Amino acid sequence: MEVKRIQSLALKQLKEVPPEFIRLPNERPENSKAIEGVSVPLISLSQPHNLLVKEIVEAACEWGFFQITDHNISETLIKSLKEVGEEFFGLPQEEKEAYANDPSNGKFEGYGTKMSKNLEEKVEWVDYFFHLMYPPSKVNYLMWPKQPCSYREVTENYRKEMLRITEKLLEVLSEGLGLEKKGLKSELGGESIELEMKINMYPTCPQPHLALGVEPHTDMSALTLLLPNEVPGLQVWKDDNWVAVNYLHDALLVLVGDQLEVLSNGKYKSVEHRSLVNKERTRMSWAVFVVPPHETVIGPIPSLTNYQNPPKFSTKTFAQYRYRKFNKLPQ
Numbered sequence: 001m002e003v004k005r006i007q008s009l010a011l012k013q014l015k016e017v018p019p020e021f022i023r024l025p026n027e028r029p030e031n032s033k034a035i036e037g038v039s040v041p042l043i044s045l046s047q048p049h050n051l052l053v054k055e056i057v058e059a060a061c062e063w064g065f066f067q068i069t070d071h072n073i074s075e076t077l078i079k080s081l082k083e084v085g086e087e088f089f090g091l092p093q094e095e096k097e098a099y100a101n102d103p104s105n106g107k108f109e110g111y112g113t114k115m116s117k118n119l120e121e122k123v124e125w126v127d128y129f130f131h132l133m134y135p136p137s138k139v140n141y142l143m144w145p146k147q148p149c150s151y152r153e154v155t156e157n158y159r160k161e162m163l164r165i166t167e168k169l170l171e172v173l174s175e176g177l178g179l180e181k182k183g184l185k186s187e188l189g190g191e192s193i194e195l196e197m198k199i200n201m202y203p204t205c206p207q208p209h210l211a212l213g214v215e216p217h218t219d220m221s222a223l224t225l226l227l228p229n230e231v232p233g234l235q236v237w238k239d240d241n242w243v244a245v246n247y248l249h250d251a252l253l254v255l256v257g258d259q260l261e262v263l264s265n266g267k268y269k270s271v272e273h274r275s276l277v278n279k280e281r282t283r284m285s286w287a288v289f290v291v292p293p294h295e296t297v298i299g300p301i302p303s304l305t306n307y308q309n310p311p312k313f314s315t316k317t318f319a320q321y322r323y324r325k326f327n328k329l330p331q
Contacts, residue, residue: 057176064271
């Protein structure tokens with residue numbers, strides 16, 4: 001079955017989006033506008049430790065989302081990461097198709113576009129490239145783009161930075177739960193923790209008020225570290241409203257995912273978010289998902305529950321969680 005790529009659709013310069021992209025009225029951006037004048041938490045990593053813990057924990061509890069600055073990832077590296085991703089998506093279509101994935105047969109890595117399983121299910125206006133990034137023992141480098149040729153080197157350099165930031169954030173979030181600083185990391189598999197890279201490409205869309213780049217969802221990761229390009233589109237759900245996340249030149253976006261919500265027994269919120277598209281400009285984002293290995297058993301941490309605060313979530317392997325989430329089954 002041939003997969004229709006959104007990028008190829010966008011090149012046809014359609015006047016209207018095909019019907020499978022048109023959202024139900026209540027889901028359309030034109031009918032669910034973001035609230036004005038609310039800004040998302042912005043946190044500097046260079047502030048004194050006690051303040052850092054306080055700000056991150058507050059944001060994780062109340063928003064499940066924050067932006068970090070002073071993260072010491074070099075601007076050159078960020079620029080290179082964006083360039084190699086843009087270059088890949090700029091390749092001729094047949095070169096990209098050599099990396100096509102096949103999620104229905106369990107092949108998630110590679111170049112993809114989400115297909116709808118049925119007529120009611122709407123399609124998202126996004127193409128993506130997905131691959132495992134860490135640990136090296138599990139990485140299949142054959143699935144990484146060979147063009148541009150600097151892709152691997154740049155992505156491996158970025159991986160080091162993502163590991164460093166992940167370590168720091170998990171330590172702070174562990175402290176916020178009263179655990180020792182390696183607490184959350186060890187619950188997530190310790191040194192076997194995995195990082196997945198997903199490059200999202202949202203081509204220009206003729207009717208952005210009717211379609212969505214990504215529909216409202218929470219991430220199944222523990223944390224997601226997101227680097228967007230300068231085209232806005234990300235919105236997070238807070239207090240029954242959508243809040244637009246404005247682009248900040250050097251900020252890294254941090255989203256709390258389902259696994260941290262489960263481990264913290266609901267103290268940290270997995271943030272619901274969506275992505276809008278744009279008529280004039282292509283939006284891109286680079287998401288790194290921090291996930292436990294598939295066989296890791298994840299449930300509320302026993303020391304955080306008692307008879308007054310019983311477990312709010314069931315305990316299962318990450319593989320089971322993932323299967324249920326993909327198939328939209330109750331957890």
